[in-house]
Amino acid sequence: MRASPGSADRKENPMGLSSRAFRIRSRLLLVSLLTATALTGVLSGSVGARTSAPTFGVPLYVDQQLAGGEPEVFADAMHGRLIYTAHEGTTHLYRDGIVNSPWGDFSFVSNYCNQVNVWTSTDGLNWFRDRYLDSPCPSTPAKNTGFSDPDLTQDAGGRVYNTGIDLVNDALFSSADGGQSWDKGTADCHDGDRPWLAGAKTNQVYMGTNTVEGDLSGDTVTASGVASSGHMVFVSNDGGETCNAIGVKDYGSLPDGTGYSGFGKPYYDKLAHVLVEPAVFVHPDGTTGIGISVSNQAVTAFTPHEAVANTSLYGHWPAIAIDSAGAVYVVWDTNDRQAGVTGGCSGAQAPAANSIMLVSTRDLGKSWSAPAAVAHPGTRVFWPWIAAGDAGKVSIVWYQTEPQDGEPDLDCQPGHIHVMEASLTGATSKTPQKSVVDAVGRPVHIGQVCQGGTTCVATGQDRRLGDYFTNALDAHGCVLIATGDTRLADPLTGGPYPTSRPLFLRQNGGPRLIGSGSCP
Numbered sequence: 001m002r003a004s005p006g007s008a009d010r011k012e013n014p015m016g017l018s019s020r021a022f023r024i025r026s027r028l029l030l031v032s033l034l035t036a037t038a039l040t041g042v043l044s045g046s047v048g049a050r051t052s053a054p055t056f057g058v059p060l061y062v063d064q065q066l067a068g069g070e071p072e073v074f075a076d077a078m079h080g081r082l083i084y085t086a087h088e089g090t091t092h093l094y095r096d097g098i099v100n101s102p103w104g105d106f107s108f109v110s111n112y113c114n115q116v117n118v119w120t121s122t123d124g125l126n127w128f129r130d131r132y133l134d135s136p137c138p139s140t141p142a143k144n145t146g147f148s149d150p151d152l153t154q155d156a157g158g159r160v161y162n163t164g165i166d167l168v169n170d171a172l173f174s175s176a177d178g179g180q181s182w183d184k185g186t187a188d189c190h191d192g193d194r195p196w197l198a199g200a201k202t203n204q205v206y207m208g209t210n211t212v213e214g215d216l217s218g219d220t221v222t223a224s225g226v227a228s229s230g231h232m233v234f235v236s237n238d239g240g241e242t243c244n245a246i247g248v249k250d251y252g253s254l255p256d257g258t259g260y261s262g263f264g265k266p267y268y269d270k271l272a273h274v275l276v277e278p279a280v281f282v283h284p285d286g287t288t289g290i291g292i293s294v295s296n297q298a299v300t301a302f303t304p305h306e307a308v309a310n311t312s313l314y315g316h317w318p319a320i321a322i323d324s325a326g327a328v329y330v331v332w333d334t335n336d337r338q339a340g341v342t343g344g345c346s347g348a349q350a351p352a353a354n355s356i357m358l359v360s361t362r363d364l365g366k367s368w369s370a371p372a373a374v375a376h377p378g379t380r381v382f383w384p385w386i387a388a389g390d391a392g393k394v395s396i397v398w399y400q401t402e403p404q405d406g407e408p409d410l411d412c413q414p415g416h417i418h419v420m421e422a423s424l425t426g427a428t429s430k431t432p433q434k435s436v437v438d439a440v441g442r443p444v445h446i447g448q449v450c451q452g453g454t455t456c457v458a459t460g461q462d463r464r465l466g467d468y469f470t471n472a473l474d475a476h477g478c479v480l481i482a483t484g485d486t487r488l489a490d491p492l493t494g495g496p497y498p499t500s501r502p503l504f505l506r507q508n509g510g511p512r513l514i515g516s517g518s519c520p
Contacts, residue, residue: 053435054423054479054510054519059503062127064488066117067092068502069466071482072150077475078158079178084119084127084482085162088112088147089499091454092466092484113137116150116164117502120179124480124506130180143185144173149194151265157202159184159239163195170195170209174240189243190234198275200268203239206275206299208232208266211247223282227252227259233266233275235299250277250293250302257284260304262293264317271326272364273297278318278330281306288313290332290357292320294364305365312336314354315383316451316467324514325391327428329360331374331384333398345412353378353407356398358386360428374422375400375436380407380415382449385470389477389513392429396422397439397471397481399449410449411461417445419483419505421471423513439505444485464500474506477514481505 062068067089074083090112118130118138130138138144146164154160161174162182170192173185189195192209199205211230232247250262264278274295281289281304290313291306307330314335321329336352343350356375361368374396375381384398401408401415408415421439426432449465450456456463469483484500507519 052511053437054421054507056421056437056439056479056481056505057508059440059485059505060125060127061485061488062119062502062504063117063129064501066111066129066502067499068117069464069484069500070148070150070468071484071502072152072470073472073480073482073504074152074154074160074179075472075474075480076154076158076160076178078154080122081178081180082121082124082474082480083152083160083175083179084121084502084504085150085152086117086482086484086502087150087466088115088117090147091457092463092499111136112147114141114145114147114166115139116147116162118162118179118182119502124504127504130182132181139173139182139185141187143187144171144182145169145187146171151195151197153197153199153205155199155202155204156270159199159203161197161199161205161240163189163197163207165193165195168192168212170207172197172205172207172236172240172243174205176239184239184241186236186240186242189236189240190232190247192230192232196265198266198268200275204235204237205240206266206268207234207236207243208250208262208277209234223257223259223284223286225259226261226263226280226282229261229263231262233262233277233295233299233302248295248300248302250279254281254304258282258289260289260293260306262302264319267320267322269322269326269328269364274364275299275302276320276322276328276364277302278320279304279306280313280317281309283309287311290318290330290359292328292330292361292365303365305361307359307361307365307368308357308371311357311371319385321386321388321394323388323391323393323427325362326364327360327362327388327391328364329358329386329388329394329427331356331358331386331396333357333382333384344409348409351380351407351409354381356381356384356396358396358424358427362428369428370430372432374424374434375420379403379405380410381420382410383468385468387471387473387479387513389473390515392425392427392432393477393513394424394427395471395473395479395513396424397469399465399469402443411451412448414447415449416443417449417465418443419469419481421479421481423479423511425511435510439481440483440503442487444483444487444503445500447486464498466500473513475514476519477512478519479507479513
């Protein structure tokens, strides 16, 4: 209610300001208090007490023309640059049935190159598109073709790698100057779907992908699908110019009939000199397990290690990170449903409040911590990603709906999608501390979030966010976040763009996850 002038106004106004000035000052103070409360609030869960909260600067659009689904940001400390990459948008389109053009706005067509989008920055404020010989394309098509599924990594010598697919072929290309140019690569490292990269020794990178040797069931977690995913790991020892022809298998059936597969972004463990992949397990009774798969030092074979045998998985894959002491963390989103209650998509059980879960191992899967809920806010949470710094220090991000949305089945029901971040210390202990913030402070998307892959385009469903978003740490241990954002309106039509736009956030306060002190 608006205050009116009078004696009550003067009693509550010890500074003697005019009524209007006092109301403005009071509202500003209230906004500040609410903002501080939001930034330091902790979502319920079994991960322990609150630690000092990080803060994030104003979210910045890296580009307001090019698409930004499935984005990644990487801090190349060797060259003093940030690198941002995203899906080109071809299969991340949103159409209202068949009314709108599948290509949407003209800028999407005019800049289309059949390559993932790439930008670089020296300060996180000014971003520049990569351009090959003044063309609109980031790199030469002789070494890079593929509009989808980017992934960044760096080897020990400082060479940065990226990938993209053209529905079948997996391109692999690399940069020696912090992502400004891409001088090495092959357009077809191997045939496959959903490649992920892990930089290792100088000029060495591993690529895990679901190959044509399997059934390309990269988005399924049924027992038969996981056991026949075709997931294999290939290596390049020449900076991405060539890849070995025969990969290392990381999928199959265990003696008890459980199917398993490497499933998500791998990392090279610099201490143990092994490759670690997230893994999904599906038991004969249909229950889902989460864990990792670990190679030998020669990376000629993998051994799966299940962490949690009876859980569920909403997103397509779990995510992992490795801290400076060699601890491996696994995060995933559960897919809780209301037993006996319909209301989900296609007659499925209605969704229930679900969780972002965390488990860790300090001996590469031989033993595990108890699984803990990082977030269980009573709404729907999904697509977690994790970055690790010093021992026991991690940052976890995920998308989260609002209470007003209920518990939507997002493949067919709308929600207000927020970017949440949790910074944890003592993450391998029994009493870790965490602080959770709404990093953007507003929804980055309002609507459905189709998880049906390329079929979403055919059905006209909203797939503009893609299948994941990511976080990373800069050289100071400050959190970087890359997310798609669909809130911009087309200035010509006033309607939504057919693709999301790349959004960047940088931690500008609160504890660092590498070293001591606060982020600048």
